[in-house]
Amino acid sequence: MLSYLHSFHAGNFADVLKHSILLHCLNYLTQKPKPFLYFDTHSGAGGFELATGEAQKNREFENGIGPLWNRTGLPEIVENYVQTVKRFQLECSQDSKRLTHYPGSPWFAAHTLREHDRLTLCELHPREYQTLVDNFKGDRRITMFNQDGFQKAIAAMPPKERRGLILIDPPYEVKTGKDNEFQRVVETLKQCHKRFATGTYAIWYPMVQRGQIDSLLNAVQASGIRNIQVFELGLEADHSGRGMTSSGMIMVNPPWTLWNEMESALPYLAETLAGKQGVYQLQQLVEE
Numbered sequence: 001m002l003s004y005l006h007s008f009h010a011g012n013f014a015d016v017l018k019h020s021i022l023l024h025c026l027n028y029l030t031q032k033p034k035p036f037l038y039f040d041t042h043s044g045a046g047g048f049e050l051a052t053g054e055a056q057k058n059r060e061f062e063n064g065i066g067p068l069w070n071r072t073g074l075p076e077i078v079e080n081y082v083q084t085v086k087r088f089q090l091e092c093s094q095d096s097k098r099l100t101h102y103p104g105s106p107w108f109a110a111h112t113l114r115e116h117d118r119l120t121l122c123e124l125h126p127r128e129y130q131t132l133v134d135n136f137k138g139d140r141r142i143t144m145f146n147q148d149g150f151q152k153a154i155a156a157m158p159p160k161e162r163r164g165l166i167l168i169d170p171p172y173e174v175k176t177g178k179d180n181e182f183q184r185v186v187e188t189l190k191q192c193h194k195r196f197a198t199g200t201y202a203i204w205y206p207m208v209q210r211g212q213i214d215s216l217l218n219a220v221q222a223s224g225i226r227n228i229q230v231f232e233l234g235l236e237a238d239h240s241g242r243g244m245t246s247s248g249m250i251m252v253n254p255p256w257t258l259w260n261e262m263e264s265a266l267p268y269l270a271e272t273l274a275g276k277q278g279v280y281q282l283q284q285l286v287e288e
Helices: 013-029 076-092 105-113 124-134 149-156 181-195 210-221 259-279
Strands: 037-040 047-049 102-104 120-123 141-146 162-169 200-207 230-233 246-252 279-286
Touching: 013 105, 013 162, 013 200, 013 230, 013 246, 013 259, 037 105, 037 149, 047 076, 076 102, 076 141, 076 259, 102 162, 102 246, 105 120, 105 162, 120 149, 124 141, 124 162, 141 181, 149 162, 149 181, 162 181, 181 210, 181 259, 200 210, 210 230, 210 279, 230 259, 246 279
Parallel strands: 037 120, 037 162, 120 141, 162 200
Antiparallel strands: 047 102, 200 246, 230 246, 230 279
């Protein structure tokens, strides 16, 4: 369909969850000197303006990065995330205090990875892909493809480094038929894991209908893959038909440090971003 543009949603509560976890995993992997591959199946543009254009339509950043921007006493994983967003802000604007820009997942990775690491970025949407190329051209660590990220991920496994973080983050535009993205997520994970069982896999999903997500989690649980954790954050309890109220991350082979960080971060984020209506969940879906 190729109608989804993340610029309408940049910096929202779902991005807070996804990028806090992503950054923690990237920092964890860089603790060892050996190189690794970061693979992003649906990269988007790589960075967004919040003060103008599409982000202003619904101003979703006001229920995400906005309330965290000037707060003190943040949990460590959230503090690291906010400070990294502020570094992107400084790159884009001389105004370091006012929130006007937000980084996409590729920027978090490019900012964190070292000279000897590699990044592979995939994006099908023609406009988003061109912006992605414009944002990252000249970075010799990065290879970009205007191709199906699911297929490219499978073909890229195992990476030559034998270390890697694979972000599977589709828009979930297609929910039925042979191109159902929920089913493609599970199949891609299974095929990638078959080729590269020691990799870390991060799968983002939107909570619109709980039954749909239960089916996704059941399929992942039944895959035979071990060591799977699930983290969810929402602005309110699930209400079918009311849009995305929550989102989640499925983590395969997560850093051992992630669970403890999220135990303190998730209740804090739920209350800070949504007050008494905020919800969160931590689940060990499959043991090691």
